[in-house]
Amino acid sequence: xxxxxxxxxxxxxxxGCEEAAVDLAEDFLKLAEQVxxxxxxxALDFKKSDVEALPERAITAAFINGSIRLSEHxxxxxxxxxxxxxxxxxxxxxxxxxxxxxxxxxxxEAIIDYIYRQAPSVDNPHGALPQSHLELDGKExxxxxxxxxxxxxxxxxxxxYYVPGCPPTAPVTKRAFQTLLSGELPPKGTVLGxxxxxxxxxxxxxxxxxxxxxxxxxxxxxQVIPDPNLCLLAQGILCLGPATREGCGAQxxxxxxxxxxxxxxxxxxxxxxxxxxxxxASLIDYNSEEELIKVLREVPDPVGTFYRYSLxxxxxxxxxxxxxxx
Amino acid sequence: xxxxxxxxxxxxxxxTYTAADLAGTSRMQxxxxxxxxxxxxxxxxxxxxxxxxxxxxxxxVLIGGCHPGDCHYQEGNYKALRRYHLLxxxxxxxxxxxxxxxxxxxxxxxxxxxxxxxxxxxxxxxKLGPLNWHRELEPAGxxxxxxxxxxxxxxxxxx
Numbered sequence: 001x002x003x004x005x006x007x008x009x010x011x012x013x014x015x016g017c018e019e020a021a022v023d024l025a026e027d028f029l030k031l032a033e034q035v036x037x038x039x040x041x042x043a044l045d046f047k048k049s050d051v052e053a054l055p056e057r058a059i060t061a062a063f064i065n066g067s068i069r070l071s072e073h074x075x076x077x078x079x080x081x082x083x084x085x086x087x088x089x090x091x092x093x094x095x096x097x098x099x100x101x102x103x104x105x106x107x108x109e110a111i112i113d114y115i116y117r118q119a120p121s122v123d124n125p126h127g128a129l130p131q132s133h134l135e136l137d138g139k140e141x142x143x144x145x146x147x148x149x150x151x152x153x154x155x156x157x158x159x160x161y162y163v164p165g166c167p168p169t170a171p172v173t174k175r176a177f178q179t180l181l182s183g184e185l186p187p188k189g190t191v192l193g194x195x196x197x198x199x200x201x202x203x204x205x206x207x208x209x210x211x212x213x214x215x216x217x218x219x220x221x222x223q224v225i226p227d228p229n230l231c232l233l234a235q236g237i238l239c240l241g242p243a244t245r246e247g248c249g250a251q252x253x254x255x256x257x258x259x260x261x262x263x264x265x266x267x268x269x270x271x272x273x274x275x276x277x278x279x280x281a282s283l284i285d286y287n288s289e290e291e292l293i294k295v296l297r298e299v300p301d302p303v304g305t306f307y308r309y310s311l312x313x314x315x316x317x318x319x320x321x322x323x324x325x326x
Numbered sequence: 327x328x329x330x331x332x333x334x335x336x337x338x339x340x341x342t343y344t345a346a347d348l349a350g351t352s353r354m355q356x357x358x359x360x361x362x363x364x365x366x367x368x369x370x371x372x373x374x375x376x377x378x379x380x381x382x383x384x385x386x387v388l389i390g391g392c393h394p395g396d397c398h399y400q401e402g403n404y405k406a407l408r409r410y411h412l413l414x415x416x417x418x419x420x421x422x423x424x425x426x427x428x429x430x431x432x433x434x435x436x437x438x439x440x441x442x443x444x445x446x447x448x449x450x451x452x453k454l455g456p457l458n459w460h461r462e463l464e465p466a467g468x469x470x471x472x473x474x475x476x477x478x479x480x481x482x483x484x485x
Binding site: 105269270271273274275277278280281282284286289292293296299301302303306314315316318319320 | 409
């Protein structure tokens with residue numbers, strides 16, 4: 001029997017997810033024995049035309065990382081969708097919108113204006129701006145269009161499964177592959193490779209969590225040296241473990257850093273940030289409303305804190321589009 | 327036609343909802359703009375409910391609970407207060423004005439306060455104008471790709 005064909009592609013991402021695939025190390029060779037790689041631009045010399053030449057649904061599974069921001073991303077997502085039986089959103093950007101999704105606090109015009117005109121380091125005397133079409137010396141040049149907002153993969157094309165993480169860890173990737181190769185496929189929309197409980201369940205500090213958590217101050221990571229043997233929330237450090245899906249092995253916490261929520265929400269949660277707010281705010285111990293407000297001001301950027309990886313897939317999706325708001 | 331704001335009001339079963347009942351049986355006249363949803367406690371109001379209301383076209387969201395110390399479940403209203411302040415700060419960052427989310431303690435005997443708060447909020451929202459989040463998400467006549475694409479499957483299910 002022919003080996004299942006697998007494709008990897010990146011859209012709007014930092015490249016960390018590609019690194020994560022390489023992080024499989026020797027296991028990658030084992031994987032490469034089981035599957036046939038038909039497309040992986042960062043590592044192998046296949047072209048878009050090679051994918052176009054494949055019959056429909058010839059690829060068993062295509063893994064796409066990165067958010068959808070450019071017309072090119074949409075085009076490639078659609079191409080891989082039509083050529084694949086299973087399309088997998090790999091990593092936070094593709095799964096939830098990711099860190100690039102925080103660009104949805106601005107619109108395209110504001111971003112272009114800042115990057116090409118306002119930023120202090122800009123040297124652009126003629127005010128040149130990126131164009132999607134240009135005629136030069138009788139030749140037509142084209143660049144992908146920059147869209148007005150960032151989308152997660154499933155807001156652009158139909159997605160079968162998700163692999164969470166920023167980036168997905170090697171064990172998560174391996175488990176996801178095992179599931180896909182096992183032939184016993186879970187229902188469409190399942191998050192592969194991770195668990196279904198909150199991160200606290202697999203956190204090594206969970207047993208140090210007091211019966212009733214209550215915090216008088218919220219501390220940020222640069223303000224304190226955490227006690228490595230005590231639940232970070234009990235120390236007042238804003239950790240999103242209670243709202244985040246398990247599966248990463250609590251890597252950040254083992255490195256004395258709080259969870260920032262890259263594995264995204266648990267099943268049946270529609271808005272990660274809302275759950276983060278509910279989980280964190282409820283812990284605050286205060287005597288007066290003024291004191292409460294003062295403590296909550298210690299979260300200077302609630303959107304960046306609670307939607308760090310998920311603004312495009314949150315219920316509101318973006319900042320309000322008003323002329324004044326720009 | 328003048329703008330009539332839509333307010334989604336989450337009232338706790340034990341105090342504020344009873345107060346709204348009292349306002350009704352006392353035949354108090356107040357703005358018809360609030361759509362009241364009874365919840366067992368203001369602490370039951372998941373921030374997701376508030377976001378969902380705004381997303382689907384509410385111009386304002388009002389949460390009504392028992393006065394501090396009076397919660398039927400001891401401390402549900404204190405939980406509501408904590409979430410309210412953090413949520414309001416986040417909504418402000420997303421361009422939703424503070425006045426659009428309001429938390430009020432209204433005891434079962436305060437029918438008058440239900441009337442006053444709903445009237446006040448309706449006036450404030452009339453001044454602010456419509457929020458129209460459901461339309462903001464799909465800008466009409468945009469030649470560029472819309473901000474949003476297909477619904478996430480789980481979102482569809484819940485709707």
